[in-house]
Every structure is written in C-alpha cells, then in structure tokens.
Amino acid sequence: MDITELTVRRDGVFSAQEARECGVSSSSIQRKVAVGEWKAVARGVYLVSGHARSARAQARIAVLSVHNDAVLGGAAAAWWLGLHDAEPRKHVVFTKTRGAARRSSATALARYRPLDDADITVHEGLRTTAPSLTVLDASLDIGMSILDSALLTKRVTVEDLEAAHARYPRRHGATSAASYLRLLGDGARSEAERLTANLLSAGGVSGWIANMPAYGYIIDFAIPHVKVAVEIDGFAFHRDAAAFRRDRLKRNLLVANGWTVLNFTWADLVERPTEIVDEVRAARQRAAS
Known part of the structure; x- marks a missing residue:
C-alpha cells in the first residue's frame, strides 16, 4: 500500500510508523509538515491537509x-x-x-x-x-x-x-x-417480577396483583380497581414474531376494555426505577379520577 491509498483508507490520518511502512522517510515526513501538506495532530500522528477532522x-x-x-x-x-x-x-x-x-x-x-x-x-x-x-x-x-x-x-x-x-x-x-x-439468563422472567414487585412496594403503590388472568391473557401486574396494567417486556433477543403478536393482541384487548397499559423494559427496571414508580402512580391517579 502506498501513502496515497493509506490516506484514502484511513480518513486522512496515519502515524509516522505507518507512513514509513509506505516508503515515506522521516525527512520526507518533516518536509511535508513544514510545507503544510501534513498537519501534526498528535505526537507522531498526522492529518493530510484537505481532509476534514x-x-x-x-x-x-x-x-x-x-x-x-x-x-x-x-x-x-x-x-x-x-x-x-x-x-x-x-x-x-x-x-x-x-x-x-x-x-x-x-x-x-x-x-x-x-x-x-x-x-x-x-x-x-x-x-x-x-x-x-x-x-x-x-x-x-x-x-x-x-x-x-x-x-x-x-x-x-x-x-x-x-x-x-x-x-x-x-x-x-x-x-x-x-x-x-x-x-440475560433463563431466570429473567422471575427476576423481572421480583424487581417490579419490590419497586411497587417500596414506592408505596398498593392494590396490585401479580400475574392476574384477564380476557384469556395474564397481566404481569394489575391494579384492577382502577384498571391499570403494568407489562414488563422481555429481552428482544429472546422473542419471536409470535410473542410480539400475542403481546400486541393483549394490549389492544386491554385498552378496548378500558385499561391503561404501561409497558416497561428490562433497561427501565435497572436504569430508571424511580421513574417507573412515578409513572405507575400518575396512571393510577388519572384512572381513579
């Protein structure tokens, strides 16, 4: 590879060592920097003039x-x-x-x-x-x-x-x-239920039921007296088209029967637990009013 090809392939950036491997001598490197053909952007690292940084x-x-x-x-x-x-x-x-x-x-x-x-x-x-x-x-x-x-x-x-x-x-x-x-393991489902139950309890959310049957489906966490459903979506890599279709049908059926459905992901449970509790409280309050 010559220096021209290296320049094209490397976004105009290369090291002194790479330039020498392409046949450019140390004195030639110094000359190119001196005349402004190359710019030293770090010690021993160059950007060819005309190439955007x-x-x-x-x-x-x-x-x-x-x-x-x-x-x-x-x-x-x-x-x-x-x-x-x-x-x-x-x-x-x-x-x-x-x-x-x-x-x-x-x-x-x-x-x-x-x-x-x-x-x-x-x-x-x-x-x-x-x-x-x-x-x-x-x-x-x-x-x-x-x-x-x-x-x-x-x-x-x-x-x-x-x-x-x-x-x-x-x-x-x-x-x-x-x-x-x-x-990510096989126990993800039970772990999700444990985390969600702990979040709701610690957040003072009462009246919920885990794994409540409704309309031929199972609601992950239901607050039945105000018709609020909390669904925990599994990891996408575990799921197939049939699972996505089943979840969509369940959500549509719950909404058609007056339920407010909140969907949360694993990332939500781990990374923003306080926001989950706040959203459930807000949905419960809206539904009750």
Missing part, C-alpha cells in the same frame, strides 16, 4: 496518539463497529503499556488493560475491542439495552459475552456487567 478521523487520532498497538474500546468502539449510533466525544483507549501513556489527543482516555487476542479486532484499519467485550464495556455508559440490541442482531451470543467477561473479572465495571449477564 471528522468523527472517524478523530477516533483514529485518539488511538494512534496513545500507541501504535493501542485499542479503541467502550462506547466509542461500539460506535465504530456499528453497534451504537451516537458519535463519541471521548475515546477510551486500551494499552498494554503500564505507566503514563503518551496521550496527546484531548479526546483519548488511556486505560491500562492487556487484552487477549480474542478480544481485539481490526475494523477499517483501526484496532478495537471485539464485539463481545465492546458491548460489555459500552453498557456501563449506554446501558444494558446495547447488550439486548447486539444479541438481537446476532452480533454476539450470551456465551461470547460470558467468555469475554470471565477473561477480565477485575476490570472497571465488571460488577455491573456481571449483574446484566445474570439478567
């Missing part, structure tokens, strides 16, 4: 500013791999070198973590954490919905997630990730 370019700059063998991780890696839509403002970058990283990019957050080969991938010329470790780390910032989304699209499997988690049991956020993984 785009979000993609900045991600490359952040990683290369730490080390040539550094690896993009977390929410930024999820974005780079197409697992999440939001462009990152900061870039977690993993390095296997202890001590102060050479970070010279304002967006790079260098973290010491030697990575197993199974947890590193190269996507469009940039080293990132592999999908399983990526979504585990990203879930700390994005929430558990990214786990469900990645499983639903079959980018990862539960087994992949568990294996990646087991390789770094003491990493930052491992406890939270472990709790998410437990929820």
